[in-house]
Amino acid sequence: MGKGFFISKVVAVVCVVVAISAVATIIALSVVYAQEKSKNQETPATATTGTTAGPGTQTTTPSTPKEPWQHYRLPDSLSPISYNVTLWPRLTPNPDGLYIFSGYSTVLFTCVNETDLILIHSNKLNFTMFDGYHAQLKAVDGASAPQLKKSWLEVPTQYLVIQLSSPMQAGSTYELFTEFVGELADDLGGFYRSEYYEDGVRKILATTQMQPTDARKAFPCFDEPAMKAVFHMTLIHPHGTVALSNSMNYEPINITTPDGLNLIQTSFGPTEIMSTYLLAFVVCDFGFIQSDLGAEVLIRIWARRKAIDEGQGAYALEKTGPILSFFEKYYKIPYPLKKSDQIALPDFSAGAMENWGLITYRETALLYNPAVSSNGDKEWVATVISHELAHMWFGNLVTTRWWNDLWLNEGFATYVSYLGANYTEPDWNMSDLIVLNEIIGVMAVDALASSHPLSSKEADVMRPEDINALFDSITYSKGAAVLRMLSSFITEEVFSNGLSMYLEEFKYKNTVYQDLWKNLQTAVDNAGIQLPHSVEVIMNRWILQMGFPVVTIDTSTGKISQKHFLLNPDSVVDVPSEFNYEWFVPITWIKTGAAKDQYWLLTKEATNPDMTIGASEWLIANIDMKGFYRVNYDSENWDRILTKLSTQHQAIPVINRAQIIDDAFNLARAKIVSTTLALSTTRFLNAELEYMPWQTATRNLDYFVLMFDRSEVYGPMQGYINKKVTPLFKHFKDLTANWTKIPEKHTDQYNQVNALSWGCSTGVEGCKELTTAWFKEWMDNPDNNKISPNLRTTVYCSAIAEGGVVEWDFAWGMYRNATIASEAEKLLYALSCTKQPWLLNRYLEYCLVPEMIRKQDATFTINYIAGNPIGQPLAWDFIRANWDHIFNNYGGGSMSFGRLINGVTKRFSSEFEYKQLLQFKEDNINQLGSAASSLEQALERTKANMDWLALNKKLVFDWFTNEISGTV
Template sequence: MGKGLYITKGVAVACAVLAIGAVATIIALSVAYSKEKPGSEAASTASPVGTSTPSTPKEPWQRFRLPDTLAPLWYNATLRPRLEPNAEGLYIFTGHSLVVFKCVRATDLILIHSNKLNLTTFQGFHVKLKGLDGGPAPSLRKTWLEVPTQYLVVRLNSFLAAGSAYELYTEFVGELSDELGGFYRSEYIEDGVKRVVATTQMESTDARKAFPCFDEPAMKAVFHMTLIHPQGTVALSNSMDLDAVNISIDGQNLIRTRFEPTERMSTYLLAFVVSEFTYAGKTQGADDVSIRIWARKTAIEEGQGDYALQKTGPILAFFEGYYNSTYPLSKSDQIALPDFAAGAMENWGLITYRETNLLYNPEVSSNADKEKVATTISHELAHMWFGNLVTMKWWNDLWLNEGFASYVSYLGANYAQPTWNMLDLIVLNEIIGVMAVDALASSHPLSSKEEDIMKPEHIMELFDSITYSKGAAVLRMLSEFITETIFSQGLHTYLEEFKYNNTVYKDLWKHLQMAVDKGGIPLPDSVEAIMNRWILQMGFPLITVDTKTGKITQKHFLLDPKSVVDRPSEFNYEWIVPITWVNTRASIQQYWLVGKEATNKDIVLNADEWLVANIDMKGFYRVNYDSDNWERLLAKLSSKHVDIPVINRAQIIDDAFNLAKANIVNTTLALRTTKFLSKEIEYVPWETATRNLGYFYLMFDRSEVYGPMQAYIRKLVGPLFDYFRTLTVNWTTIPTGHTDQYNQVNAISLACKTGVEGCKDLTTGLFKNWMQNPAKNTISPNLRSTVYCNAIAGGGVKEWDFAWSMYKNAAVASEANKLMAALSCTTQPWLLNRYLDYCLDPEKIRKQDAASTIAYIASNPIGQSLAWDFVRARWSHIFHDYGGGSFSFDRLIKVVTRRFSTEFEYNQLLRFKEDHPGQFGSSTMALEQALEKTKANMDWVTNNKDLVLEWFTSEASSPV
């Protein structure tokens, strides 16, 4: 699944102020829903879900995991969504389903998941049970819905026979709500008419909201789906439709679409959509795989699906070659939904996306929008094998799915767009950011113990940057030290052995070891022994290289050296580390550090030599050096920075700033790593520096440090602004290089932020021209985010209202996103407060965008305190009305609190936690991390404010 809350690259670098069945049944359903809003069943990790479940469950239906007594074989489900509200104003769906299951061990109990479904009763029971193959079925004793654990419980008067098969039948009514989970509705306006889409999002535990099912990833089965839907709509599901026939029910003319049986698959990968959409399509490969891009009719007619259609085939072909495995299905449907909580979802054969992650319009969409489409498609297609064909046994190994797809998505995108430097961009997009999270004492291992991940909110907590980005980083590191070829060969045999089944991480290590042995790759220990240290304990090492003695050491790197790590590790926070380096006289060298320390004389330098370790940041660790080597690296950056590889120039900056936060090196050393930027034109070092200096803005933009800091950064960015003004012939052309286009945005954003002459006139002039002719927006799509933001920041209500009008009328989702973010850039508090109120009105801001919009506002120095007050005052409403389908509350907590650096703010955060016990769900861990970060910020500001003020003051007045 693609990630949730997206603050896109274009916005991140551009927005200057952001810095860096029957009437009775239906009525009963309505009453039940008024009592059970999304999130009401959620609790903190420290307390049980629901009040009727004891902390130590005694009965099977009080436990959150299914017993191993039954195994589903296949389902036959028919669903009929209503795309218009009933007399009570509810959108509903009705349905019936049967599941054929095998009894593995004799039992007198059937547990099957069911959540927020009102089940029809048959002679007092919720189900009909039938024995197959001529065998009898036990009579029913009692059935009920166990709400806390989301079970339909069936007690029997005698035992099911081990080895026998049975059929369980249910009928039900559910609400087609707007909660973005399970079977839900999405709405949009087209040709002035409101249209409704019935669609799905099942991951992780929401298939049970569509029909009763064994809703765990290891409970794979075949699904026979039928959808009954209105005339004029089309129905899609995981497999191809078998037939679509006209039928009549209660005088209504409808369509019944039946689908081919699916492959054996997990419930969370189910998908079905009923809509008025159309598609652009073609066939691909020797097996004539049908590729279709579905979206709103106007979007397809405008060609917004063409880029996705153009790139899906090549990426699909790349993965067939990479896995050495044919695409297992006959079709690949991809559909862009107006309302979707995640970035995308890898449903087998019917991938669902946010519109911004699938649709692209070259006249409106930016370079970053295009990259997001390519990488998201690549991520989801990677899952068709890794995750769908072979699936993790339980959610504790979610990283196996998502970390892997995050890593290889860059390989697929690089194949589709070979000039984009995607293999470099993974460092910025995944690795640098997650290292800051994994350096906290409140981080967590990639792979948790199965017994620690039980409740739905525990599962949702795992959808975080550790799972996605650290997972990608350590798999990239593994692929590097065993070679990409060997890595690919191991994946092939892994997929072949376990296709249509489930695995644990050790199964992958086994197959990679087989490939390593066959390829003769020398390693200091087994793949399992090496990699378990990276996935079973949180964090990563700081490698210290002493170029005077040759000594190399490791220790667990913590951003706050005073924090206490209370999570035990069987490896004592020690790693087996693949260390690479280059120096003045040698090409890339590799050395394995096994143990706390070792000595390697090859790293001893002469007085005029320098060394840089962790080439291209392929290893997931930070590097510190002896003071002499730091000085040589700074001298080299000053004299001829291009001698150091571009990724390592960024790494030197990022390592230095983070080491300074941890009080390992002096903060002035970190600041000195930025001085060469006045001569740097490459994006990756500039972006890394911008993010790190962004921390200084967060800590000091309300203090006297702000002025000298602005002056220093203005001095650095001035030459870059001039470079791009010349390169683009006074902003009239677009740079050729992919990352050059990004760095042009960086140059303008930082120049306007720091007051470089000519920048404000550029942005306000472009925006004023648009206001004078709203029908003709001549601003380059790449520059729109930064132009909009700066013009709104420098303007007033007239500019804000114009942008709001353009946002509400935007026909392309990526354009709407840029405006949505830019509206938060205003410096008028009353406008920001009005905008915050809009966030909780779905008619103004879609539910999928509410959390990200609040986060945008919180990124504005003026908006931060307003957003924090808003979140505190409205938390219960936000959590209950928006929590059910949102994957982004953890990120919301992080963004709203990231400026916190005082004891007063720390106490406010503690009070917030105390005021809402059990109301944080999947953001519980994020709250703990925010408390830890605030403490670290307090200490850092106390220790560094005077030093930083003096340094910026001195450097701002010195010559370049």
């Protein structure tokens, strides 16, 4: 196997002649691109580059498409076999100040059905013309190719359209050749550039992000997941850089351009047959470390040279091999490739991307420095690596046919990422932490009437912005939750066996979700497991209708019922369901400490005598929250649960202690139980030392903070939380020898942060003095930060909140100089904690300047500021005033864009704010992109907040007041 990456001094004469010819062509194209870029900035969006106006010059596709090129889906007339692509990215600007790439591509395809039309995706590419046409066509099987009749670029649907003078013949094979130039922009999509500084030197690299629909920005291609093909990539790049792609490289050669430029040409072996969105290539001057997985797989971690030299890639390298080995056993199929390159990029829009053989990451998701990174940073690296490696089989080897089943890829990878991380870090208890990290959070989203089913119809997901909108928490986290539930009721072993059969049957092919159900059913049958219905019948109720049920259990009669759970019970659900919002619910329960067999609730109502209890007993359903539903009880059982929590909380499993809190608070918001009952589930916290119940309480009390931090309720609420957290604060002070040691247990390290965070925000004695002293010590000696990495986010935030411009400017300077991404991220958040409005406004303005705050971080930073009660109205005013700029420059179709609306509006709870949201929707109705669904959720959430406040403000004030005065 290959050992590293070497640049040869040997000149391969034949290859050089071909390369020089190609270079000459693409140099000429760069001039064309500069001219066209300038022209396009001056002409309407309807302009068609490089040809006379054709049928494709309209600016918008008609609502009822008439022509094939007006449809967003490719016809089934052509099927790609392979691509041969050569690209030359320029890492320095041209005389017009533009960064460009140029290249050429040959796609070999079969004509499946006779047609006189070629549609191939192309977006923002400028083509050289051949006798007035954008491409050249030839037949490769002895037949003659039709003559080209007309060609144009169809901008709305992102096609290069080629009309032929006569049809291509079914069964014949053809080649389409194109030459083109594109901009190597900093937009984080397609083939783009990333910039960073190392030792004061500005450096440029070229990299990719193709998912879901941006391969077409790099070269013309059939850019749909079912259009799998083999890719032969060649990259031309400067000396001092390396080129990476999905496959191993052949030995690079030196070439010289006609104008005397000395360059390197690196070609790569053919890929496995795969989808366009999994293609990746990078040109950079990074360093790497490597290891071998047995004798078969080369593993390399790539990053900035300084990061590699500092050992920041060592943890990723240490864990990649074991996780790959785990998945080989789990899937019962060997890793399909000869290498696994993983690269940390300074600019990257997502967390990571599962490109086959070359996985790209944000630096925070791959790099780890034990001296600076927290245990949370370490967990993030382990879970993201596990998530991406899970895709190497599930998603890459076997790929869903269309994006409407994105949940299957991402939900599955999210679920099994916890299994992989749990395998490689068995002391972390990752298989439990999925409840906190994924399930509890997404239940709040799925309880909205504006939620959506996991699986949609293909016809409902057509445009790129529709596809981008699916990259949300429903797809990832709910997908993980329902698959975890399925694995639980058929057993993990049977689940794994079914997956193995599925992957073996469909490797290198495409599927729909029913194919997975079929194979899991075979595994269930083979194991002799009895289910009330087939896997498909049970699971369709969870994926084809949005939401989930609340199961109500009357422990005096054994009566059980289910109902669609809505956070706002007055919401109107205008999405019909063929299942009438009923589910087949697997119920597990504990009866006074003893676990019982699973019971299936198959109708709206049923009776199970086993769920009745005596006067001194208690019952808790949904053990370890394996089922995706909430549970309500009769008032007597609630009272017994509260009594047990107050007297012997350890008798209830830790996940269920968290579940009781989360269910009660959400049931109260839905007006099913009283708010005082929900608040009563927190009374036992003064005796609780475990992380999961505390973290769940924190999230639910955070809602109260959001609703009341601008009202008179805030004071007594803070007083109550202070009483509950003080014992926890003292516990960790003792456990850590006055904050000088790190707790051994992974979750204790997290809960120490809760103790410090709540302690400082509610005024626990000595907390603020502690954090400000630590921060001042760092300010006095910037080169020696002694603050524990686990505590830095909290300490920085607390000290900046207590301080002024001096503390803020110091933190800003440390952020600007940070060479470790996880440290920069902590500072980026902490800077939003200041109480000075002018500093927050200045910080918001920085979000529009990529040299100050990277584009990948801008939306997160605005959300951080909106999380500050002082910053929230500033952030809302800011995005309204700058929406055009933010939308056009920060990706209206990006995966993170919808989070901006959610983050900035989560505190909204008044009629005035609701009307502002409606006005914002009206003002920007055609410029929302992937944020459209988030805006609907924000409107619904605001309405629910208004209703909740009207009902609960006085009640909550009285409850907290009585609790701190000791009258209850």
